[in-house]
Amino acid sequence: MNLFADIRATVLDALTQMQAEGTLPDGLDFASVAVEPPRDAAHGDMATNAAMVLAKPARLQTRAIAEALAAKLLADPRITAADVAGPGFLNLRLAQDVWQALVKAALVQGTEFGRADVGKGQTVNVEFVSANPTGPMHVGHVRGAVVGDALANLLAFAGWKVTREYYINDGGAQVDVLARSAYERYREAHGLEPEIREGLYPGDYLIPVGEALKEKYGDTLLDKGEQVWLADVREFATQMMMARIREDLAALGVEMDLYSSEKALYGTGKIEAAIQTLKDMDLIYEGVLEPPKGKEPEDWEPRVQTLFRSTAHGDDVDRPVQKSDGSWTYFAPDIAYHFDKVQRGYDQLIDIFGADHGGYVKRMKAAVSALSGGRVGLDIKLIQLVKLWKNGEPFKMSKRAGTFVTLRDVVEMAGADVTRFIMLTRKNDVALDFDFDKVLEQSKDNPVFYVQYANARVNSILRKAREAGVDVSDATLAAADLSKLDHAAEIAVAKKIAEWPRLVEIAARGNEPHRVAFYLYELASDLHGLWNRGNDDVSLRFLQDDTATSQAKIALVRAVGVVICSGLGILGVTPVEEMR
Template structure:
């Protein structure tokens, strides 16, 4: 489907042919040359740096090599002209019938247009959200959830075998705080007036947990010591919070394949197993770390610690695996968790984390490299903050959550499709302004509306066509047989070129792990479509339906159908439902 790859193959074959003819040296390696859209569309349809990349191997000046290659490239089917520019760039123009053929390809593939096999079934584990199970999800979690979910959908479209995973951090001090907070709500359920001390969770979301504790245990824990109730109430509260989180995710359209528990991992000896594995390979030693950079903490003192040789694998310093009390560090648990994911068969690991985990990137990459002996790759995507506003003013915190705006509140206000699309209008590591007024206005400045409006406009024409041409067969197969040579206006050709680029865009976005590229592409496609629509308001010859010209009508409907399919294909990658009507 990616015709730029086809041109790469054609030019590689030309290099081999010229080598065989003695015009170029033997053994030329064309793998590094690129074929891509020119930066300036006026320069052509395909640009290649072949001469610039191969000139040293060819022992020729780049421009001389470009001229030699251009003669052969001009012989490729559908090539109408080849120009050599600057020091040796080659710009290629393609005939209109090439784009008409690509339009037929879109119609034949439907929303599968853009599907790729570059993943070749490689197993990828995408871990995302992984919010502490201490309360409802907030809007920051929502951004990580959308980035991770869209990335998983994108990788699946590109031919990877994807596992979507959630890691439950249920073994840290924060779940003890949760249990103590829930216990107070339990007492409150019996009519006791409580005060939430600083350091506990004040949100009203724990009120029903306290009531459920009363319903389940009666007064069993009312006068009990903390040591008696803590573990049981902790487990109960974690389950309640995970139910709440799953509900929030479901409303956002997010489902995971696997939920992994840190507590179970530790209890099943996962941490000890990972440490033993590193120890066997000589990657652990007892040593003393340097004091923290900057102002030394007053309570800091040099002491022997069990350390992982992280610096041998790209980290800045070696990292401790045991605390002073002998228990494992958070880092040790995370090493064990990633070791577990690798052993389950994932050779590519992706973690989507909050921006506050920036200092964790190097050490985790070092750990994965060490544990997998370089066989697994880890990519960590940091999701930056979301600034919630309404008409430019910051939105006040949620009373229910106690400290933040819940994701559910945002979804209820603007719908999950708006949340998902807007969360991907910036790269994950850039801060995002989410203004309720702007994301719901019906204008070109609201990208989710602008893209959905293009899709809905296509379907409005289809409905009108059904009224005016009762016997017209609008199936993709029938429309592909229309006389597409009638589509020769530059606006129509621009749309076809852009739709033909969709497979390349999918592959590039998947390889770079950047799902936000999809929203950019969809906005550009919608913009070109709306431009053609607007031209038709002034030039009747460019309108989509012509009562006196059925062949032109069918050709235009074929173009519209393709546009709607590609937009739908992109929205589905984002996890957004394509809309046929906007109300």
């Protein structure tokens, strides 16, 4: 039950009637007509911009449209007031029983309350994490993993069919470096001094790989040249690293639907097929690029390369796909990989990239646009850095990793639920500070505690009611006389609950799961505020002498709990029933 969508439908019906009556001309586009919460709650419950967006195309005065629309809307028993304000906004006030009905809807629908169908069953592929299989995942991957997984949950909740995908970057030179690093640990397992020279991976995490290599190969690889062992060690080490990555993701509560390999694109004709497809569209040519901006001429030399005409699909410059020596650029397998996703029939693609991939956004969007004929959209979310703090100082790097703090370090210190929630308390393109002390403290300033405390409070109220002999089953609460919820503070909480279905749609359309975390904090704040007001106003306490009144008030509390549990489910966080 999306009340805002329902009222918008009522507004559109009224506008259609005005057209039929000749008050408005035919042929107007109502797509930009919105119904949303007013900026100032004192102005009303909802506001519509209908008069403002229609005045110019209708060639009518804004106020005239607003007043005529107001007269139509007042015929709806749910709308008690419709006031024209400012340049033409129409502020609406709704009857109390409308908000009371929202409480019942939340109880009847349970965690399905707020579920949307804006996706309409379309298929979407969310690619995230995609860390190089050269070591354990670091804290930057944590944020990308949480954002990607929560986004996938959100889209599924809003009606999309979602595939979570991990792209294994196992086709580049970095996996050769991994093999050489693992070989040194293999030598170390045989009692030899490892030569961790510059350019190799120094972390202790490769010691078990070396020991496993010894167990499999014995001493048969010792003192042999790379041509003997490189391919086998590379495959073995990559598999072990991917097994660890899967374990790390599981510790964070992330499970992928599909793992795709970059290496599988080479030698299979897939890269060549993707480039040929672009060539058939006259989007591949031989040419020389302009020198990069900001570089001196001596730092660059012109050379003929095979280029993708990405400027034809919105990019700033054309991009090389094949070097002058005939080898593929890094961009070529990325094109082939996304072509594969297009061919699998997805309606939408989403990539979650690190902030250092900003230069890939336009070129990848251009490639997908070209390869899909504009049918498939690609949204790329860039994940900004996470700064770790403890005891007021930057948190030091992990000795096990050698150069960084690992995902496992963070989860072991803060817990998966806390980690996931905190990673969503900022929009993905804003840097985030993760303070181990603050994320574990029990205060209003800690959003995850504040939300979990609200849910624990809901359960505490339910337990106390049961102990007092009050029936607080969802069916009984849904059938309660909710007209007893008549205090402004109670109605305010019901109004916040009413925003949940709208919030789901907005967050899903914008691929913005952080909005769910923001909303849950606001809802928790409203519940805590109502609780605190009950300390001074006995009539606002949830347990009253009259059972019917108690059940009405507890119905409101339970509805808050329903929405919190639903929202936490989208974030991948387990609701806490009792704070300890």
